[in-house]
Amino acid sequence: MDSAKMLEMKGICKYFSGVKALNNVDLTVRKGEVHALLGENGAGKSTLIKILSGSLERDAGEIRFDGISRGKYSPQAAIAMGISVIYQELNLIPEMTVEENLSLGKELNRGVFLDRAAMSRRAVEIMKTFEIDIDIGAQVGRLSVAYQQMVEILKAMLNNSQLVVMDEPSATLTNSELKVLFRIIGELKQQGKSVIYISHRLEEIEEIADRVTILRDGEFVTTRDMCDVSMKELIHFMVGHEVSEEYPAPRAAQNEVVLSVSHLRNGRVRDVNFELHRGEILGIAGLVGAGRTEIARSIFGADRYEGEIRVHGEPVKMRTPKDGIRRRIALIPEDRKTQGALLDMTVAENMTISCLDSLSKGPFIRKKAERELVDQNIGKLRIRVSSPRQKIKNLSGGNQQKVIVTKWFATNSDIMLFDEPTRGIDVGAKHEIYEIMSSIVKSGKSIVMISSELPELIGMSDRILVMYEGQQMGILDEAEGEITQELIMTLASGKKE
Amino acid sequence: MKNNVTSERTMEFIKQNAIVLVLILEFIFFTINTDNFLSASNLFNVLRQVSTTGIVCVGMTFVMITGGIDLSVGAEVGLSVVVCASLMVNGWGILPACIAAILAAMLVGFINGLLVANVGIPSLIATLGTQTAVRGAVYIWTNCLPIFGFPEEFRVLGQGYILGVIPVPVVIMLCVLILAWVYINMTKYGRYTYAIGGNEEVTRLSGIKVKVMKNATYVISGFCAGLAGVILLSRLFSGQPRAGINYEMDAITAVVLGGVSVTGGAGRLSGVIVGFLIIGLLSNGFTMMGVNEYWQTFLKGIILLTAVGLDVRSVSRRKKQVVIDADSGGSAQ
Numbered sequence: 001m002d003s004a005k006m007l008e009m010k011g012i013c014k015y016f017s018g019v020k021a022l023n024n025v026d027l028t029v030r031k032g033e034v035h036a037l038l039g040e041n042g043a044g045k046s047t048l049i050k051i052l053s054g055s056l057e058r059d060a061g062e063i064r065f066d067g068i069s070r071g072k073y074s075p076q077a078a079i080a081m082g083i084s085v086i087y088q089e090l091n092l093i094p095e096m097t098v099e100e101n102l103s104l105g106k107e108l109n110r111g112v113f114l115d116r117a118a119m120s121r122r123a124v125e126i127m128k129t130f131e132i133d134i135d136i137g138a139q140v141g142r143l144s145v146a147y148q149q150m151v152e153i154l155k156a157m158l159n160n161s162q163l164v165v166m167d168e169p170s171a172t173l174t175n176s177e178l179k180v181l182f183r184i185i186g187e188l189k190q191q192g193k194s195v196i197y198i199s200h201r202l203e204e205i206e207e208i209a210d211r212v213t214i215l216r217d218g219e220f221v222t223t224r225d226m227c228d229v230s231m232k233e234l235i236h237f238m239v240g241h242e243v244s245e246e247y248p249a250p251r252a253a254q255n256e257v258v259l260s261v262s263h264l265r266n267g268r269v270r271d272v273n274f275e276l277h278r279g280e281i282l283g284i285a286g287l288v289g290a291g292r293t294e295i296a297r298s299i300f301g302a303d304r305y306e307g308e309i310r311v312h313g314e315p316v317k318m319r320t321p322k323d324g325i326r327r328r329i330a331l332i333p334e335d336r337k338t339q340g341a342l343l344d345m346t347v348a349e350n351m352t353i354s355c356l357d358s359l360s361k362g363p364f365i366r367k368k369a370e371r372e373l374v375d376q377n378i379g380k381l382r383i384r385v386s387s388p389r390q391k392i393k394n395l396s397g398g399n400q401q402k403v404i405v406t407k408w409f410a411t412n413s414d415i416m417l418f419d420e421p422t423r424g425i426d427v428g429a430k431h432e433i434y435e436i437m438s439s440i441v442k443s444g445k446s447i448v449m450i451s452s453e454l455p456e457l458i459g460m461s462d463r464i465l466v467m468y469e470g471q472q473m474g475i476l477d478e479a480e481g482e483i484t485q486e487l488i489m490t491l492a493s494g495k496k497e
Numbered sequence: 498m499k500n501n502v503t504s505e506r507t508m509e510f511i512k513q514n515a516i517v518l519v520l521i522l523e524f525i526f527f528t529i530n531t532d533n534f535l536s537a538s539n540l541f542n543v544l545r546q547v548s549t550t551g552i553v554c555v556g557m558t559f560v561m562i563t564g565g566i567d568l569s570v571g572a573e574v575g576l577s578v579v580v581c582a583s584l585m586v587n588g589w590g591i592l593p594a595c596i597a598a599i600l601a602a603m604l605v606g607f608i609n610g611l612l613v614a615n616v617g618i619p620s621l622i623a624t625l626g627t628q629t630a631v632r633g634a635v636y637i638w639t640n641c642l643p644i645f646g647f648p649e650e651f652r653v654l655g656q657g658y659i660l661g662v663i664p665v666p667v668v669i670m671l672c673v674l675i676l677a678w679v680y681i682n683m684t685k686y687g688r689y690t691y692a693i694g695g696n697e698e699v700t701r702l703s704g705i706k707v708k709v710m711k712n713a714t715y716v717i718s719g720f721c722a723g724l725a726g727v728i729l730l731s732r733l734f735s736g737q738p739r740a741g742i743n744y745e746m747d748a749i750t751a752v753v754l755g756g757v758s759v760t761g762g763a764g765r766l767s768g769v770i771v772g773f774l775i776i777g778l779l780s781n782g783f784t785m786m787g788v789n790e791y792w793q794t795f796l797k798g799i800i801l802l803t804a805v806g807l808d809v810r811s812v813s814r815r816k817k818q819v820v821i822d823a824d825s826g827g828s829a830q
């Protein structure tokens with residue numbers, strides 16, 4: 001194998017309004033190798049790729065591509081240089097045919113007219129090179145995702161790309177489709193092209209990658225040859241050190257079952273079964289897209305589902321969020337800005353939007369009662385606002401989250417579903433959120449906590465349910481000493497013990 | 498952070514008062530350039546003229562706060578005019594005829610609501626469709642001929658005065674404004690209306706019946722258009738099948754001018770009042786100056802585009818700010 005360097009990224013730093021997203025990250029990719037990029041959510045993989053593809057500017061660091069040092073460049077320039085990124089959301093135009101998509105931006109002309117015959121010939125040729133059999137006249141939108149992905153790869157080849165970045169290419173593929181993808185990747189290697197392969201699935205990386213670079217919390221951890229590193233080491237590199245005891249870990253679980261879910265199925269998950277006890281924090285672990293959010297949304301009534309949900313032993317059918325609220329269930333969604341907060345409304349209005357029925361006399365809002373409730377909540381959770389009439393969008397992430405939590409105190413919720421409760425919140429405020437969750441369960445309420453941050457999940461949960469690709473891999477019990485990062489990661493990447 | 502809040506408040510203050518300034522400038526301009534613009538009789542005349550569009554604007558405000566738009570208000574006015582006129586001609590009493598006319602317009606609003614909230618057609622298209630269909634139905638029904646011959650007492654509604662000076666339609670408009678203000682500012686439904694315009698998904702996840710609430714705004718808009726139609730019929734005293742044409746344009750212009758965002762979620766009734774006063778004074782003043790109607794139409798178009806342009810720009814700036822916050826983890830404290 002030719003070991004000349006195709007890409008060298010050195011000391012890359014990136015800040016978002018003062019917060020470090022990447023700190024001194026190195027990535028070196030050789031010619032003709034498949035290089036895996038590994039890391040948990042938020043480790044900085046996508047930021048690094050965006051810098052490579054030219055869609056983000058780096059704040060510091062050097063990029064050498066094909067032996068030449070590169071300054072600032074645009075996404076167009078990156079493509080011209082020979083860097084192609086295949087994102088999870090494919091960049092194809094579904095209404096156009098395969099050939100039209102392949103030719104887009106590289107049309108061949110005869111005079112002022114398109115030379116359709118030549119473009120078709122070119123498309124057929126590239127198909128042959130990679131031994132792919134797709135009808136070039138087919139409409140792209142009608143192809144399966146796997147085939148669309150192949151079209152995207154071919155498009156990159158027509159651009160004469162030297163480096164192809166694949167961002168989670170396998171997320172939507174079946175096993176046989178994956179084989180075809182791997183064959184194509186092999187073909188690329190043969191031709192001396194390089195591939196950066198991003199995936200959460202360790203077994204795939206084991207199979208396809210030559211070398212691996214691991215990032216954690218925006219920092220470079222290590223680059224290793226795949227043959228020198230074990231799966232266990234990889235997981236350890238990804239999650240870092242053992243969890244320190246900095247979580248309140250309430251451990252307030254009682255015997256009484258408040259929520260039981262059996263055979264829950266929806267568009268994303270199949271056959272989820274669990275029971276939630278009074279005073280318990282049940283964690284849900286899994287990678288993005290494993291179906292964690294969908295479980296919470298179904299229980300709350302935000303999405304359709306099949307299966308049985310019992311609240312306090314009583315079978316219920318949740319059709320709308322209103323049903324969930326009536327059963328005293330609350331959902332604190334993962335994306336505050338689009339699902340949690342009414343950004344243009346005030347703190348007070350956000351706090352009371354779900355309980356106006358009880359604050360109103362007929363249709364009229366009792367402003368005094370509303371005011372009292374809001375003041376009480378602000379005091380109770382020590383929410384830092386200049387006035388209840390301040391718009392919520394002007395608060396910090398932590399304070400926004402607190403407002404959203406109190407919204408559900410007002411509806412007397414006793415089952416609270418927290419989806420990524422500390423995302424986008426700074427460290428100090430995170431602790432306040434943990435304390436709030438702790439006091440919630442100590443008061444006899446129950447919590448389902450979804451989180452991509454294993455330390456906090458382990459620190460807070462009594463039990464942890466692990467999801468993989470919509471499938472429940474198991475429930476680990478703290479009391480039985482089953483909870484370890486390694487075990488969770490193993491289950492979450494689809495491996496049975 | 499504190500600075501941000503203050504500067505945001507100042508900006509908002511300037512924005513809200515800029516429109517009042519425009520109204521005052523307009524007032525001065527016409528006072529200087531025409532002879533008896535500033536007479537009490539002319540000003541009441543202006544108020545009477547704006548009362549019908551003003552009422553339509555109130556309904557439009559509700560729809561636009563949720564982020565929708567209602568292009569069918571003009572056709573609803575026409576429908577109300579024709580239903581009321583033909584029922585009276587066919588021997589119905591004044592009150593039953595008026596109520597039936599308003600109900601007819603509300604029914605169209607209800608259909609708009611179903612199309613937008615339940616079927617999921619974008620409001621622009623849905624109400625464009627009902628506008629055309631309803632106007633067509635009115636033409637078919639009347640054969641596009643005006644209807645005459647109503648009881649004399651019916652004149653009171655559009656032409657009468659209270660205490661000898663205040664035109665009845667102005668009083669009706671004030672009542673509608675007060676009711677709307679109460680609904681928007683004092684009831685939970687008003688709160689929900691803003692919430693839907695701010696973020697429909699958050700509102701749904703907060704347990705609010707978004708579809709019902711959205712539908713209600715179109716029914717309210719239908720009610721306002723129906724009421725305006727009845728008043729217009731009384732003023733003109735002839736049932737014109739073409740009544741209310743282009744009302745939607747005036748209403749949308751006034752509402753956007755008054756600070757209601759085209760993307761929903763923001764806006765105040767007080768601003769809308771200023772908005773339709775500006776439009777009303779413009780028509781009146783220009784007519785008195787002898788500027789012809791073609792120029793007025795042209796100018797209204799320009800005003801609408803300017804107002805929407807300013808609004809869209811400020812919204813996209815706001816959105817950008819949010820995106821930046823989200824990227825940084827929103828932890829600015």
